[in-house]
Amino acid sequence: MSVDSHALKKEFPILDQLVHDEPLVYLDNAATTQKPQVVLEEILNYYQTDNANVHRGVHTLAERATSRYEAARERVRQFIRAKSTKEVLFTRGTTTSLNWVAHFAAQILQPEDEVLISIMEHHANIIPWQEACRKTGAKLVYVYLKDGLLDMEDLQSKLSPKTRFVSLAHVSNVLGTINPIKEITRLAHEVDAIMVVDGAQSILHMAIDVLDLDVDFFAFSGHKMLGPTGIGVLYGKEKWLSQMNPVEFGGEMIDFVYEQSATWKELPWKFEAGTPNMAGAIGLAKAIDYLEEVGMEDIAAHEADLLAYVFPKLQAMEGIEIYGPADLAKRSGVISFNIKGLHPHDVATALDYEGVAVRAGHHCAQPLLAYLGVQSTVRASFSLYNTKEDCDRLLEALEKTKEFFNGTF
Numbered sequence: 001m002s003v004d005s006h007a008l009k010k011e012f013p014i015l016d017q018l019v020h021d022e023p024l025v026y027l028d029n030a031a032t033t034q035k036p037q038v039v040l041e042e043i044l045n046y047y048q049t050d051n052a053n054v055h056r057g058v059h060t061l062a063e064r065a066t067s068r069y070e071a072a073r074e075r076v077r078q079f080i081r082a083k084s085t086k087e088v089l090f091t092r093g094t095t096t097s098l099n100w101v102a103h104f105a106a107q108i109l110q111p112e113d114e115v116l117i118s119i120m121e122h123h124a125n126i127i128p129w130q131e132a133c134r135k136t137g138a139k140l141v142y143v144y145l146k147d148g149l150l151d152m153e154d155l156q157s158k159l160s161p162k163t164r165f166v167s168l169a170h171v172s173n174v175l176g177t178i179n180p181i182k183e184i185t186r187l188a189h190e191v192d193a194i195m196v197v198d199g200a201q202s203i204l205h206m207a208i209d210v211l212d213l214d215v216d217f218f219a220f221s222g223h224k225m226l227g228p229t230g231i232g233v234l235y236g237k238e239k240w241l242s243q244m245n246p247v248e249f250g251g252e253m254i255d256f257v258y259e260q261s262a263t264w265k266e267l268p269w270k271f272e273a274g275t276p277n278m279a280g281a282i283g284l285a286k287a288i289d290y291l292e293e294v295g296m297e298d299i300a301a302h303e304a305d306l307l308a309y310v311f312p313k314l315q316a317m318e319g320i321e322i323y324g325p326a327d328l329a330k331r332s333g334v335i336s337f338n339i340k341g342l343h344p345h346d347v348a349t350a351l352d353y354e355g356v357a358v359r360a361g362h363h364c365a366q367p368l369l370a371y372l373g374v375q376s377t378v379r380a381s382f383s384l385y386n387t388k389e390d391c392d393r394l395l396e397a398l399e400k401t402k403e404f405f406n407g408t409f
Helices: 005-009 037-049 060-080 094-108 127-136 152-158 181-190 278-294 296-316 344-353 366-372 388-405
Strands: 088-091 114-118 139-143 163-169 194-198 217-221 232-236 254-257 262-264 320-323 334-339 359-361 377-381
Touching: 037 060, 037 278, 060 088, 060 232, 060 278, 088 094, 094 127, 094 163, 094 194, 094 217, 094 232, 114 127, 114 152, 127 139, 139 152, 152 181, 163 181, 181 194, 278 296, 296 320, 296 334, 296 388, 334 344, 334 388, 344 359, 344 377, 344 388
Parallel strands: 114 139, 114 163, 163 194, 194 217
Antiparallel strands: 088 232, 217 232, 254 262, 320 334, 334 377, 359 377
């Protein structure tokens, strides 16, 4: 069954508006996605009917709130095919999740160890590892690219018994490159490395099965998958989470507190100090319901169809340089590009005047852009509610932008 993106768009209230007197075309989905009405209503319903702190009270509201919060955890477990809810931790988002893993790494890394990441990583998957290596004396090693793809020969040459962690994006937020995580995980495990995946850009766009991938950690954010901001997930295999120390301390994550020491609750609660984001978790669960009702395979097929439609038209436009792989089967619905002679911010501003929302900047990936030899790019990113008409609006707006600036192409 194909995705009816025209019908879906009507279920997202924010998309029904004018920007500079033009109908909004939202193509900044890699930054954050919009929320369907059912998710907004679910959050409102929680606050109107069940709002109470979880795991603490025995009154009716507290019990209902706790039930809905833990049901959300189970919903996430089902969605990513995790073995147990003990392996599903609620966080503030992908950045927090990756920081928690890097904090764990700092517990066990030794000066002779290495951490392997790629040049295409988001800053959230670079800086925590820089800090972990700085604290422990371990070495941070980069894998580079070939034709917009992760250079697998380079990766295999750098994997060694010294490699303690491998941490990679499932999908690049700049290039749209889809990394072969299952294959890389197998290679990492052959040298007894711990495999960490930044799933921020894949969680909405393809079905995720953490058991099939066999990854040790998988991080993602609710707001990238039609859910609320401020809620994220860290999946971790129980054997690793059992060894991890909590990052935050306080109420709710404790078992017993004595004057000079304390003990922690069992998984997953030992990591969730303080009042959690109950509404966020409940909203995320509703977003998962929505996504599965549409169908993850159908969503992936729809975005591939949009990419196949718009990519060659962008390629054919004079003066456009596109970054990332040319093989569309190896990229997601993210297209970063520049127009010769024009600053990306000028392009994005001009597109905004046509009602087309895109991103311009370094996309929190400065090492990658330096590697590509540019300071910033324009990025258009697609989701399930985008249509081929949205693609046409982007192309028309780009032609108008070129004409307005009178560039030489």
